[in-house]
Amino acid sequence: MTKISPHSGIIKENIHHFPLRVYYEDTDVGGVVYYANYLKFMERARSEMLKVLGIDQKAMLDYNKPDDVSFVVRHAEIDFKQAARFDDELIVKTEIIKLGGASIVMKQIISKDGILLVESIIKAAVIGQDGKPKRLPKAIADKLNV
Numbered sequence: 001m002t003k004i005s006p007h008s009g010i011i012k013e014n015i016h017h018f019p020l021r022v023y024y025e026d027t028d029v030g031g032v033v034y035y036a037n038y039l040k041f042m043e044r045a046r047s048e049m050l051k052v053l054g055i056d057q058k059a060m061l062d063y064n065k066p067d068d069v070s071f072v073v074r075h076a077e078i079d080f081k082q083a084a085r086f087d088d089e090l091i092v093k094t095e096i097i098k099l100g101g102a103s104i105v106m107k108q109i110i111s112k113d114g115i116l117l118v119e120s121i122i123k124a125a126v127i128g129q130d131g132k133p134k135r136l137p138k139a140i141a142d143k144l145n146v
Helices: 035-052 137-145
Strands: 010-012 015-021 068-081 089-099 103-112 115-127
Touching: 010 035, 015 035, 035 068, 035 089, 035 103, 035 115, 089 137
Parallel strands: none
Antiparallel strands: 010 015, 015 089, 068 115, 089 103, 103 115
């Protein structure tokens, strides 16, 4: 069973809201968030969304069972609108916009005080132990149909 932390965020109107603070380690020499760190922020938000939905990624990664699957990002589109800075409090919103048999498409935005900073579309594939596409198990698909 996945333990849900109070820091895992919440789902409102089918959108997961994940709060985070920018730490010094997240910034570059110019004092703004280093661009690649936005991808890390979005990955954390997706992982926490799965926890909130009751999907145990750790159990999914138990490769001792032949029916196990995992998610891998296969495509990412990202637009940087404005920069975040050290100690900013951000919200990462994740919305599932399409659920396929062996794929999931999500829209993610990062904002500060309602101002859009980053906008992205993330396409993830569902794969089996062999690294090949695999149909999403119904139990997981049902939880993702928020």
